[in-house]
Amino acid sequence: MSEKFDCIVVGAGPAGISCAYELAKAGVNVLLIERGEYPGSKNVMGGVLYRKMMEDVIPEFWKEAPLERPVVEQRFMMMDKESAITVGYKGMEWGQEPYNNFTVLRAKFDQWFAGKAVEQGALLVNETVVLECIVEDGKVVGVRTDRPDGDLYADVVVLADGVNSLLAKSLGFHKEFRPDEVALATMEIIKLDKKTIEDRFNLEENQGTTIELFGDATKGILGTGFLYTNKDTLSLGVGSLLSGLIKHKIKPYELLEYVKNHPMIRPYIAGGEPVEYLAHMIPEGGYKSMPKVAGNGVLVVGDAAQLVNAIHREGSNLAMKSGQFAAEAVLLAKEREDYSEATLNHYKTRLMSSFVGQDMKKYKDSTHHFDKFPQYFEKYIPMANKAMSQMFTVDGTSKWDKQKKIWRDVGTAGEKLKLARDAYRAWKVMK
């Protein structure tokens, strides 16, 4: 006899757990299904957890959650082969309550977060793969798992099955994603002494730094690298659009090896021992790649709904927010005893009018633009590095002459015009 739940959430990541947590808290009979050995065992991100959206789910979570370091400094490196222009901000206000964001290790954090949902009354089943949604009369009524007697029923199913959501795809909500809609990120967790980390990154205890890497970190392919400080490890990774990797015939791990050996990065990780290697896809198609997010008896949240702001490396926070909005829609549907698309569309309305939808719209063209015009990463970042080098090298040339030379090096009048046009275009897709 198959069991019936009020709601089944597929996938225990930030979106799925947030949704299950809110529903369980409201007394809804919710089942959370995870394919990994435990929540977090298969989940990957660079490692920045945003305080605000997490706090919206669990107030003052930092008092008990397994976090690594509160981030007090954010740096951005525009890298060439043997140089980098670095900008950044460091502020002590980020080092105290309520904090801005934290570095985390997902295997620990997600496990804790899912435990909180279970405390609220959610039922968690691990090591189980959902094969498909059970559809009857054009309505999702449950899920089919890979276990014996594995069919389960629910009034509504929330798909939080991650990037590449096969379940949403099988419902016809989206097509197979193109290589220019997804990035592939690889990362290593590198063990280093706590004190060494603090010395190298100019930190005190319980302070962390994030460094985003642009340009040569991805050999000029559209993408970014990152270097984050954890308690006694560093997270170093690099991700770029699948289409770029294919075009340049570069294997993802080669890119990671390249970054590890880059003279701007090498000293940070020297003497460290890689203790974990992770790889994951990131949905980067943005607003234009978003699938249908609500149907009869079904909602799509988090990465499965392509909710990633690639420009600001945000994703888990959008996921959590979407999980909360989905829970809200489920509660509304329960109250009305109507799980049709019309009612569940409440989720879409809430999502798109919030910062999640707004930011997705704001950057709808940005990834595509930088993918289409590779000169930003390939040409302008090295150009800026060279200009900085010339300007700050003291060799008896007057600063006026230096400026003239830098301007001359931009190229012909046509190339100067192109630079101006590209700058305008970049501003336009980011504004």
Next chain:
Amino acid sequence: MLHIVACIKQVPDTKIIKMNPKTNTMDRASAPAILNPYDAHAVEEAVRLKKRYGGTVSVLTMGPPPAVKAIKKCIEIGADEGYMISDRAFAGADTLATSYALTKAIEKISKIKPVDLIICGKMTIDGDTGQVGPGIARRLDMPPLTSVNKVKEINVKEGYAVVQRKLEDGYEVIQSTMPCLMSVEKEINEVPYSSMTNMLKAARYQPIIWAVADLEDVERTQLGLKGSPTIVSKVWAPTKPSGGEMLEGDAAQQTEKLLNILLEKKELFAGKGGA
């Protein structure tokens, strides 16, 4: 109705555990805790016997609170009930003290429902002793049937069990009175992918947890570190053997060379069945 108690333990996954090179002890935090793999086969066998003859399967463990996870794993396999004894007084127990504490728990379980059969895994992967099972049998005055790789028959009414034991030089089929204790080899069965019904049951399940005070007639001096006469004088990770000799040539030449070496060093093999 057959009542089977399976004794299980949560252990660090020794496939990936690291040794602390300074203290020569296992760094237990370096590996995730899992259900001892041999015990999974013990529980599976209990569940299979339940299906064959009817009855109930209880699992029992001694351990710290997180060991509840191992009991839940057993419920996933198909056990009906889980008991855990957890108390600071049990800490530091060797196999003697462990078998004592588990015996006291089994005596209490027997009062709820008489126990016909106890099944243990061959040994744990963190201790490798295989002593706790026979220890419990001795304390309960039951026949210990070790190295069981097949249960041929159980007859509750007439009170006997027929099992096949795996010995170094063959198999042995024996009949024993019941109640008895079996410790099983891992080839006795294959643990299948659990059903959704069992997964949901396990997700909801909360085991019965007893502290020392909940058990009866317990001599506290026999518990934990106090009740453990075992002295661990030294633990070390074995060094990897280096060198060795590679025999080259075709099959006949290699056989010839090997034969010569064996004959040369025959005293090494003497004493075991005669060289």
